[in-house]
Amino acid sequence: MSGILYVVATPIGNLEDMTYRAVRVLQEVDLIAAEDTRHSRKLLEHYGIKTPLISYHEHNEEQRAAQLIEKLQAGQSLALISDAGTPCIADPGYRLVFRCRAAGVTVAAVPGASALIAALSIAGLPTDAFRFVGFLPAKSHGRRQVLEQLKDEQQTVAFYEGPHRLQASLQDIADICGEDRLISVARELTKRHEELFGGTVAEALEHYAEGKVKGELVLLLGPAPPRKPQGTVKEELARLHAETDLTWKQIVKQVAKDFNLPGSDVYKESLELRGND
Structure with a gap:
């Protein structure tokens, strides 16, 4: 019988945010694969966990994943x-999870803290749908390219960011997405100096103008205002058909939503274009 790979969430700051199950699992498994063994050892010492550690990070993923699969297939958890x-x-981790599932090794989640979910839960921005894009590119050119693709998102967009790039990222967001767009900046979540800023991008730029920011950050960009269609219904139908890969059914649905019209009316408008096509 193969062992089990447990994907275990650990605290993002406050050490009390560790579940009973997580402590038990870390005590019972044969080995713990940690991103930084020195960092994780402090957590284990806090809870009296003596399970051996092995490093597993982005620079040794390929080699280490093969070793860990062997151990799991030999029956270790x-x-x-x-x-x-x-x-x-x-x-890091998805490559190991992918290989485990491909090899028939059971993977079990031990859920807990997540900076992304923690920030979303207290920001007061819409969460019925959101888009997470991880860390923004470090260089402005790449960052602005990503923001161009996201500026019209009709849902909350979440980023991770480092403190030394906050001001530059906020400026790029202001330039691409607009100074009046709502944004929340969550800093040092669950820690002693936890801070949550909420306001417009312009207000965030002013708030962090001194640039002296410490701690990891979650940026939550509010949804873009509804896009106002240009021209007539028929012109918008033609534009979407020419510029996108949407099907006619999807185009009709989108235009009906944009113009606040019944789908049947927009469908009739589309028939002439389809015939010409």
Whole structure:
């Protein structure tokens, strides 16, 4: 019988945010694969966990994954943890999980803290749908390209960001998405100096103008205002048909929504274009 790979969430700051199950699993497994063994050892010492550690990070994933699969197939059970929060969420781990599932090894989630979910839960922005894009590119050119693709999103968009790039990222967001767009900046979540800023992008730029920011950040960009269609219904139908890969059914649905019209009316408008096509 193969062992089990447990994907175990650990605290993002406050050490009390560790579940009873997570402590038990880390005590019972044969080996813990950690992103940074020195960092994780402090957590294990806090809970009196003496399970051996092995490093597993982005630079040794390929080699280490093969070794861990062998151990699992030999019957050992392993836990995968990251430096903070839930493994595989903008952290190493998905390659190991993929290979385990391909090899028929059971993978079990031990859920817990996540900076992304924690920030969304307290920001007061829409969460019925959201888009998570991980870390923004470090260089402005790449960052602005990503923001161009996201500026019209009709749902909350979440990013991770480092403190030294906050001001530059906020400026790029202001330039691409607009200064009046709502944004929340969550800093040092669950820690002593936890801070949650909420307001417009322009207000965030002013708030963080001094640039002296510490701690990891979650940026939550509010949904874009509804796009106002240009021209007539027929012109918009033609534009979407020419510029996108949407089907006619999807185009009709989108235009009906944009113009606040019944789908049947827009469908009739589309018939002439389809005939010409």
